Amino acid sequence: MSDAATSLLSAVRRPSPYTRRDWALAALVLTVLVFDAAFRDLAWRPVAVAFGSGLALAVLVRRIHPLPAVVYAFGGFAVLDLATFVMGTEPVVLHSGWVVLVLAYSLLRWRAGREVVVGMAVMAVALTVIVSVDLPGFAEAIAGIAIVLLAAALGASVRYRTIARGQLIVQAKLQEREQLARELHDTVAHHVSAIAIQAQAGLFLARSSSLSGATEALETINQEAARTLAEMRTMVSALRDHRQQPPLVPQRGIADIDGLATGSTGALRIDVELRGDLTSLPPAVEGALYRVTQESITNVQRHARQATQVMVEVTGGATDVELTVSDDGARIVSAGGLPGFGLLGMTERITLLGGTLTAGPQPEGGWIVRAVLSRRSAAT
Numbered sequence: 001m002s003d004a005a006t007s008l009l010s011a012v013r014r015p016s017p018y019t020r021r022d023w024a025l026a027a028l029v030l031t032v033l034v035f036d037a038a039f040r041d042l043a044w045r046p047v048a049v050a051f052g053s054g055l056a057l058a059v060l061v062r063r064i065h066p067l068p069a070v071v072y073a074f075g076g077f078a079v080l081d082l083a084t085f086v087m088g089t090e091p092v093v094l095h096s097g098w099v100v101l102v103l104a105y106s107l108l109r110w111r112a113g114r115e116v117v118v119g120m121a122v123m124a125v126a127l128t129v130i131v132s133v134d135l136p137g138f139a140e141a142i143a144g145i146a147i148v149l150l151a152a153a154l155g156a157s158v159r160y161r162t163i164a165r166g167q168l169i170v171q172a173k174l175q176e177r178e179q180l181a182r183e184l185h186d187t188v189a190h191h192v193s194a195i196a197i198q199a200q201a202g203l204f205l206a207r208s209s210s211l212s213g214a215t216e217a218l219e220t221i222n223q224e225a226a227r228t229l230a231e232m233r234t235m236v237s238a239l240r241d242h243r244q245q246p247p248l249v250p251q252r253g254i255a256d257i258d259g260l261a262t263g264s265t266g267a268l269r270i271d272v273e274l275r276g277d278l279t280s281l282p283p284a285v286e287g288a289l290y291r292v293t294q295e296s297i298t299n300v301q302r303h304a305r306q307a308t309q310v311m312v313e314v315t316g317g318a319t320d321v322e323l324t325v326s327d328d329g330a331r332i333v334s335a336g337g338l339p340g341f342g343l344l345g346m347t348e349r350i351t352l353l354g355g356t357l358t359a360g361p362q363p364e365g366g367w368i369v370r371a372v373l374s375r376r377s378a379a380t
Contacts (some may be wrong), residue, residue, distance in 0.1 A: 022060050025102065029056040037137040043090040044080075051076055051092070055099050067115045070103050074126035080358075085133040103149040108155035123148065172350045180278070207355040253286035254278050257314060258294050269309050270297060276316035285373050288353055289314060289323050292346050296325035296369045299343070304329030304367060320375055326368040346371070 033052035042048045054076070058069035076102070080092045107119045127148065131141045255273055264270045293312055300310050307329025315322045343359055346369070350357040355373035362368050 018060060019063070022063065025099070026056045026060040029059055029096045029099055033094070036095055042094075043084065043092050047080070048092045048094060051080065052094050052096055055094075055096055059099050059102060062103055063110055066103065066107040066110050067119050070119045071122050072125050073100050073103050073226075078129040080124035080129050081133050091134050101148060104148050104152040105155035108154075109159050112159075115149050120152070122153075136196055156282050169344055172344045175345065179349075185366040201207050252294075253283065254281065254289060254314065256290055257312065260293060260297055260312070268301065268307055270312065271309065272312045272314075274314045276314075276321075277318075278314065278316040279319065281316070281321060281375060282351060285321065285375070288349050288355075288373060289321065289371070291349060292323060292357070292369065292371050293325055300325075300327045300329065300367070307366070319373075321373055323371045323373075324368060326362065326366055328366040330365070343369075 029052070033049065033056070036042055036052070037045065037049055047079060055073060058072050062069045077097065084091045094348060104123060111119070127145055129144070253273065257274070261270045261272045293314075297310055297312070300307055304327050307327045310325065310327045313322075313324045346359075347357045350371050350373065353373055355371060357369070357371045359367070359369045
């Protein structure tokens with residue numbers, strides 16, 4: 001089964017009922033109905049007014065009850081057309097009949113599985129009846145059916161896009177957690193290696209009757225073990241594919257942020273300023289600050305229009321360390337105004353370490369990313 005078909009048959013998050021847009025559409029349907037009743041010679045006027053009022057209610061509840069709304073609207077029009085045809089009277093024509101397009105869209109936007117199958121079957125039967133008893137012309141009938149199907153297809157397309165984007169967001173978060181887990185794996189491995197070396201030295205000194213040297217080695221082991229346990233607490237919060245065993249690699253840190261300035265070009269200058277106390281930071285914090293800086297600079301290069309400067313500032317305080325990456329360019333908004341997955345990954349990384357990350361336009365122009373992490377982080 002294709003991904004598109006699977007998305008139509010899978011469960012969907014229930015939407016918020018009765019939004020302002022729904023109330024506005026319901027009010028518009030009622031307004032058109034009042035116009036029809038006041039200025040047009042409606043066939044079966046009482047029935048037409050009652051049915052039109054029901055259409056307003058169907059539009060109002062279309063998000064939480066799309067299938068009953070579709071059955072009422074399409075089935076109602078089919079029954080009215082069939083009844084007037086049998087009675088030999090003029091058909092009931094309501095200008096508010098356009099709401100069936102909204103309801104067809106809502107069915108495939110908010111529902112899946114059996115409800116979609118039942119709703120599409122009702123629509124097919126209703127359209128067949130309507131075209132059979134009130135055929136305006138072959139071309140007009142085909143055009144009308146095509147418009148209804150187009151509305152339904154639009155709803156399915158929006159639904160599939162929403163599901164696909166949700167999956168991409170989850171994937172971006174998992175990838176960031178994977179990367180963070182690997183970096184923490186390298187850090188812990190470094191501490192364990194130091195413990196092993198100190199333990200061997202302590203054993204040698206103890207056997208040589210050098211008790212002071214053995215005591216010093218044991219103190220170092222105690223410190224390294226405490227750091228290792230602290231880093232392991234952070235690893236519990238990260239997801240990792242245990243089937244992959246990545247090689248040990250040097251972890252990036254504060255000192256490597258200066259190296260990112262080498263990416264400056266004639267059109268884009270990158271300035272880095274490190275100030276305050278940036279010593280004795282947990283390796284996980286240093287790695288996170290480097291990755292956020294790297295991703296932010298990459299985002300400027302890809303998405304900022306007419307940017308000439310990127311300013312990176314890392315400030316170490318008594319209890320926390322703050323990173324800001326700002327530029328002077330105009331942000332290019334992606335399709336639909338949705339945030340990129342790089343920003344989601346950065347937020348996930350900082351959140352896992354107990355910090356906060358904000359990003360947005362600056363009042364004077366440009367874009368700024370600000371991350372704040374505790375000096376002890378979530379790992380201590």
